[in-house]
Amino acid sequence: MNDLINDLYQEIILDHGREPRNYGECDPHNKSADGHNPLCGDNLKLTFFLNDQNIIEDIKFTGEGCAISLASASLMTEKLKGKKIEVAEEIFKDFTNLISGKDEDLKVLNEEDSLYALKGVGGFPMRVKCATMAWHAFNQALKD
């Protein structure tokens, strides 16, 4: 099998794509945003609860999309749950660098992280948007 395809679809991606974690809506939540990829129609709704110490106490998503977008949203929620917002923002920056091939600049993520599995998306420029949709929704929710 082609290396590029194996890099793109690592076992963990296929697993999270088939069975996304933290799928649903947070109750209660105080932050939310919709993600949408107008080029393909994929979409998601992200909700989370930010407590008074600025910690993401719970985070969930619903939506429909390809394995990459679902797995990316699923892995994101796993990674961000329990994180302080400042740390979450650092992770967001690292993730953006990771999939645009600038992984030498990473500050908080390392190769042990499950998010690293999405690095292969960089080999498919048209799929980068699939992987970043959930993260842009997260970023948007913070701004709102």
Added chain:
Amino acid sequence: MQKCKLRGKILSTRTVNMDNSKTLNLNVRKDFPILSKKILEKKDLIYFDTAASAQKPNTVINETNDFYKNHYSNVSRGVHTLSVESTFRYEDARKKVQKFLNARSENEIIFTKSATEGINLVAQTFYEKFMQKGDEVILSLIEHHSNLIPWFFLRDKYGVVLKFANIQPSGEIDIDHFDSLFTNKTKIVSLTHLSNVFGTELNEKAISICKDKNVPILLDGCQSAAHLKTDVQKLGCDFFVFSGHKTYGPAGIGVLYGTENLLSEMPPYQGGGGMIGDVSLEGASYAELPAKYEAGTPPLVEAHGLGIAIDYMNKIGLDNIIAHENEITKYAFNKLNEIDFIEIHGGDNKRNSIISFNIKNVHSHEVSSFLDVEGIAIRAGHHCCQPLMKHLGVNSTARLSFGVYNSLEEVDKFVIALHKCKEFFNK
């Protein structure tokens, strides 16, 4: 002895037929330099995305180059040699388009930048001349965004009412429902001539219904222009649009055909150089057709390229192209239909050069990325038809679309790759 001879004859006829089909195919492939490209440095390109945009033959590439190298200037402006040469090429392209569509006159052929611009032009100027708030436009559920949004503008800006004809499971417009949508406020109808999702041709009854009710109809010919024979007079449509890039020509050029009556009555679309009669600071008079609708310097080289693309199709013969594509489409449909994990959208009716499908439980993006590394280019997504996708109950589909350069062998390779794809994602 006789039997043998007869048999031999039949066999040889068959062989000749097969050879013809192969010869057509092989000779044509050499005309498209991009087909020798290796994808990811090792895979032969199999291009099944002609419905998104067709590849260009050498003649189009070389002739547009030659225009810039040897003949280029602005059109219809100067009196010098290059201006004459450019204008000649631009207007010659218009004649070729006129013949290609069998329009009555060159005045009925307007060059635009795209089919989309043609629809916007009609929507805006037709409204201005013939419509008011509360008037109705009939469209259908299978229209792509280019034939929806220009009409949405009329709804949002001027209070025009839009009605949408239902589709049947076969992918065809429900003619009875379509017929029932007409009222005395219906002013114009706009429908796709060939669906970019199902590959189904518009039932000509739809056009005759419009004729009976005396309502003008626009046909969106983006997909049909290179894959069906178009005779606007026989069809009886009032407007017809198509784009150069889907008909083996350059991007950046589109065509709007309109009857001289309507085009004469509708006001100009954009103002600028080239579309005027006489200008003073107090006002202007407008040029005659077709210049009236061609403000600004037009995409002249692209228009010439489109003319060359039409020459190219004529040289092979549109009938031969259509027969060739029909053979491949039918072959691919039957192959896909045999596979239990494939769901084909639309019915078993005849399709022209397009098949939409899904692998059960695999998103079309995954299918497209997987096939990409096998060298196979297909389209995945909503095909600019989000309302239709919603109707089908899918988020997206994968789409195969064929052109003159495709072959049965490519379909076989594609089917093998599909099986590998299914295996990979269901491991």
